[in-house]
Amino acid sequence: MRVFNSSSVSWRQLKDRAFFIAVCTLSLVMAIPLVAIIGEVIQKGYKQINLQFFTEVAPSTLDAMLAREAGGVIPGGIVNGIIGTLLMVGAAALIAIPVGIMGGVYLAEKPKAIFSIIVKFLTDLIQGTPSIIVGIIAYTVIVVPLGSYSAIAGSIALSIMMLPLIVRSTEETLKMLPTTLKEAGLALGASYTNVVLKVLLPSAFSGLFTGILLATSRVLGETAPLMMTALGSSTISWNLENPASAVPLLIWEFYNDPNLIDLIWSSSLFLLLLILIFNFIAKYIVERSSK
Amino acid sequence: MKDNNILKLKDVSISYVPGKNAVNKVCAEIKENSITAIMGPSGCGKSTLLRAINRMHELYPDINISGEIILRDQNILKMNPIKVRRMAGMVFQRPNPFPTMSIYNNVLAGYKLNGIKLPKAEKDQIVEECLRSVGLWDEVKESLNKKGTFLSGGQQQRLCIARALALKPDILLMDEPTSALDPIATNRIEELLLEIKKHLTIVIVTHNMSQAARISDYSMFMYLGELVEYDKTELMFTNPSDKRTEQYLNGQFG
Amino acid sequence: MRDKIFKILLLLSALIIVLICGGMFYFLVMGSTEAFGHFGIFNFISTAEWDPNPDNEQYGALSFIVGTVMTSFLALLFCIPFSLPVALFNGEYFRGTKIALFMSTVVNLLAGIPSVIYGLWGFYTLRPLIISLGLSEQGFGILTASLVLAIMIIPYAASLSSEFISMVSNELKEAAYSLGATRFEVIKSVIFSSSASGIFASYILALGRALGETMAVTMLIGNTNNIPTSLTDTSNTMASVIANQFGEASDLRLSSLIAIGLILFLITAVINFIGKMIIKRFN
Numbered sequence: 001m002r003v004f005n006s007s008s009v010s011w012r013q014l015k016d017r018a019f020f021i022a023v024c025t026l027s028l029v030m031a032i033p034l035v036a037i038i039g040e041v042i043q044k045g046y047k048q049i050n051l052q053f054f055t056e057v058a059p060s061t062l063d064a065m066l067a068r069e070a071g072g073v074i075p076g077g078i079v080n081g082i083i084g085t086l087l088m089v090g091a092a093a094l095i096a097i098p099v100g101i102m103g104g105v106y107l108a109e110k111p112k113a114i115f116s117i118i119v120k121f122l123t124d125l126i127q128g129t130p131s132i133i134v135g136i137i138a139y140t141v142i143v144v145p146l147g148s149y150s151a152i153a154g155s156i157a158l159s160i161m162m163l164p165l166i167v168r169s170t171e172e173t174l175k176m177l178p179t180t181l182k183e184a185g186l187a188l189g190a191s192y193t194n195v196v197l198k199v200l201l202p203s204a205f206s207g208l209f210t211g212i213l214l215a216t217s218r219v220l221g222e223t224a225p226l227m228m229t230a231l232g233s234s235t236i237s238w239n240l241e242n243p244a245s246a247v248p249l250l251i252w253e254f255y256n257d258p259n260l261i262d263l264i265w266s267s268s269l270f271l272l273l274l275i276l277i278f279n280f281i282a283k284y285i286v287e288r289s290s291k
Numbered sequence: 292m293k294d295n296n297i298l299k300l301k302d303v304s305i306s307y308v309p310g311k312n313a314v315n316k317v318c319a320e321i322k323e324n325s326i327t328a329i330m331g332p333s334g335c336g337k338s339t340l341l342r343a344i345n346r347m348h349e350l351y352p353d354i355n356i357s358g359e360i361i362l363r364d365q366n367i368l369k370m371n372p373i374k375v376r377r378m379a380g381m382v383f384q385r386p387n388p389f390p391t392m393s394i395y396n397n398v399l400a401g402y403k404l405n406g407i408k409l410p411k412a413e414k415d416q417i418v419e420e421c422l423r424s425v426g427l428w429d430e431v432k433e434s435l436n437k438k439g440t441f442l443s444g445g446q447q448q449r450l451c452i453a454r455a456l457a458l459k460p461d462i463l464l465m466d467e468p469t470s471a472l473d474p475i476a477t478n479r480i481e482e483l484l485l486e487i488k489k490h491l492t493i494v495i496v497t498h499n500m501s502q503a504a505r506i507s508d509y510s511m512f513m514y515l516g517e518l519v520e521y522d523k524t525e526l527m528f529t530n531p532s533d534k535r536t537e538q539y540l541n542g543q544f545g
Numbered sequence: 546m547r548d549k550i551f552k553i554l555l556l557l558s559a560l561i562i563v564l565i566c567g568g569m570f571y572f573l574v575m576g577s578t579e580a581f582g583h584f585g586i587f588n589f590i591s592t593a594e595w596d597p598n599p600d601n602e603q604y605g606a607l608s609f610i611v612g613t614v615m616t617s618f619l620a621l622l623f624c625i626p627f628s629l630p631v632a633l634f635n636g637e638y639f640r641g642t643k644i645a646l647f648m649s650t651v652v653n654l655l656a657g658i659p660s661v662i663y664g665l666w667g668f669y670t671l672r673p674l675i676i677s678l679g680l681s682e683q684g685f686g687i688l689t690a691s692l693v694l695a696i697m698i699i700p701y702a703a704s705l706s707s708e709f710i711s712m713v714s715n716e717l718k719e720a721a722y723s724l725g726a727t728r729f730e731v732i733k734s735v736i737f738s739s740s741a742s743g744i745f746a747s748y749i750l751a752l753g754r755a756l757g758e759t760m761a762v763t764m765l766i767g768n769t770n771n772i773p774t775s776l777t778d779t780s781n782t783m784a785s786v787i788a789n790q791f792g793e794a795s796d797l798r799l800s801s802l803i804a805i806g807l808i809l810f811l812i813t814a815v816i817n818f819i820g821k822m823i824i825k826r827f828n
Binding site: 345347350373374376377380381383385387388389390391392400401403404405406451454455458 | 714716717718719720721722723724725726727730731734735738739741
């Protein structure tokens, strides 16, 4: 055996130890911003959350100012934002889910075709496109021709952002299914359509559903594209052709209005909870289906 | 009294799950400059035992080991694992040269990883010496700066042996080193081992009985974690003393 | 017959993706023509003046390009010392254990927080901190924006690179251990060198994220149209100037904003393309 300096071994082990401790410390530091952000939102936001918060529209600056001067809680809620969010995200999902799933089926069925490779590449391109640019497009294509800001323009912007996530998750889930499943279906004499709709997609259900939930939770907090399309609205609007509000849009408005600042935190708390619920359901499904 | 047993196993037990020994109270002494083959059906604990001699079991939590493993009069279970691993070289089932390193640097990987800086002349000397001893020098001397992964499977495995030899270990542990290779490459490695054993002790795990018969001086037969029989290879193959060994050699299980 | 219609529907869905991409590019180019025609492409990119005064309308993207590059790279710089440890934590040291699950939950939650809430947190918590440290008077600027941006891209970089780290084969790691390497040395010489291109690609993709991030940056960068000369300067990024001025802009100014959008679109597309290509080669 060649002779090695034994003190160098302990020095190396010390370095090993130090590196490990550094890795753990720096990793755990990541919990600080998480706790700080969630803590701040809860601490400053919970007071405003009451029944009114879910039933009334956002107050005017004047009302809020008077309430503040009287030392009370700002009146009103964010129901216009909640309804707008539900409306726009719901409509976006209605557009993106069928198109995304069918696009994903196409990619999974023809993985080697040049057209598929191009589509996959473009899907990644859309996914990487900043949301503000999707906003510009929805503005140019829908708001300008229609002559007004509208919820539908917001929905389309959000659906463009959801689409690539749904396409890729569908494709990946379908690829993991055994090929025998499809063959078994076809062998029984089922038509291709029925095999896809009644065998493949139901077998891939949990994967598809997770993808849809994650895509939805991704757009729930989107603000920039809605500023350029839905604009915002101080009243409840169920009409897709009218401008609409959304929770993140309200947060932005409250942020810009000193009198309404108290409402920022409750709205943020609500938005965070909504997103967390979507994430947790998605995660729960993944865990349950992997068992 | 000085014997020529380089490695002594005393009551070595290893368990993955408490109370269930994968290796159970193995006692054996291994002679210097010999080849000892460990045989047995899969799951008998032969690889587990071999890896313990290099303290590789410590890479995975929840493995318990008891007893003593004495290498050159030192209980390696009480030593610093880093020093143990340099005293005991290891060659694995599948050739695993470092894909990011050249052939030259693969041979010197032990030095590089251990942070030992050597003068260029000495490095060149070690590389040539080790590659010659595994019969690879003439094949690769023109392409020392190429990546090791360009070599054939058999060449890669010989490069891995050279990498282990470069640290001048006291013992070379081999875990089914030819199971991923074709017969010609296997033959080449077997010849090489017979050459290397002149100055190095080799312990080789194999489930290829004819390989054990061809190259080993001593053979161990393990079954369900126990060392059933340990004897000179020729004796064990011609006249096994335990019925289970006989059954195994007749191909009745495993 | 039904099968035929169904297959056509599948093809059409895939075609929609192509149309969206083509449409995005087309409308960005069409929207930019006025600005590019008026100022010239090269001139538009290389001048920093941004003046909406009707008598002397003058628009150039340079200061926003510089602002974007500065904030994004600074964010990447802040991101690496945290995302790399998290990647090692999850992909090597505690791979597959409960504690790694906890860590990845933390990271996933961070990734789920909307940009606008990061902006609020930056404004109400980080900005006062910057002020009290005496780094800047108002607390707005490149530094504040990059710090928040870094927190936003860490989850992305960390989870991607931890995947590449955990893909390094056990056989290689064992080979290094059997030669007497410590875990640190195995990480340094084997894990990093075999996953280097994957880790690099993770940072490229994280950079792509940072380039286009809008709300948080808009709320923290200070929104001034100048080329930043120091880290605590206020500035604007391409995304933040669009977010800030799009609503009030028309004609030449609107076209100039869309032109900035086109430039941003192309930059992020190229960055993402490079990242994906490296990953493809890695696999």
